[in-house]
Amino acid sequence: MCSTCGCDQPGGVTITRAGEDQVQFSPLTPGSGSPLAYPHQHGHSHDTRVIEMEMDILGKNDARARHNRDHFRKQGILAFNLVSSPGSGKTALLERTLNDLKNDHRFYVIEGDQQTMNDANRIAATGVEAIQINTGKGCHLDADMIHRALHNLSPANDSILFIENVGNLVCPALFDLGENARVAIISVTEGDDKPLKYPDMFASSQLCIINKIDLLPYVNFKVERAKEYARRANPSIQFLELSATTGLGMSSWYQWLEKRIAERKQEAVLV
């Protein structure tokens, strides 16, 4: 798929396609990333020299994210990074979306969880190709994991890629994956002050989905208040309210997606 990058990055991560049990395994031992390959000089002097670096610690992730973005652009792929707390309904939203739209578009799903193939298997049951990234102790997906998964999936041109991030509203905010849009999901069974508690995630997302609205009558969740809090972090964030299990409001999500697809086609014409 790519000619410019090495795809042999180590890491504490396994990547497995749904329906396969072959696992690429490299255990995470801190510090094992690179053996000491630096040249060891003879005659141990005590010379020291200060090197001013001013280097961005996340620079590598950002560079790899740009590279992913290049892949997506060249292939006309639309990639969405779904982030939420555990249990907000990311997988449920994907299941229903894929069942409803799989005849209209070509989809792929990258699932991120610390353990298990469960979510990839749930996606595979819809007939859509899914790949599972197990991050072990890792609390987020990074651009390099996505890159390796991309090589494994080899998605078709003009397809749509959903990335379900590890359930966590803190860490995934820091790691650009190269996605076209980041979608934050909160459910009404969580506090409506989530956006206040985890502002970075809402600041870096373009869309906020408020899920499980079928449960609104039973919980003390004020939709307007949640929106107001999210707008403090990100005045231009958009909102959709829906229920992934009853289907209520799903059409607004499909309209949002179709609009992104139309925009991408527009861009492809211009290039």
Place this chain on the structure above:
Amino acid sequence: MHELSIVMSIVDLAEEQVKKHQAREVDRIELDIGTLAGIEFDALDFAWDAGVKHSVLASAERQINRIEGKMRCMKCGREFTVTEPFQPCPDCNDYLNEFIQGKELRVKSLTMKF
């Protein structure tokens, strides 16, 4: 804990530089970390020892410059320090603020041992 992956990224950067300069190891590392960068300083501390083990940073002295969050109110122009990413202007109570500093996450300098 993403602090561990942050430490691993720092180790990667340091190993690259040590290789490039044909140094032996790192004597001292200076980091600029903003208080709004999404890093827990305690968690970073905790991850550090495990992360740098057997690397060129294993025995390096570490200095962290904490950079406090600063915003400028778009309404009245007042500059104020913040401890959270989104705090209203103390004068106008408005949330439309321009970010000035506090999200730094970088290696400022390395002192190499040859």
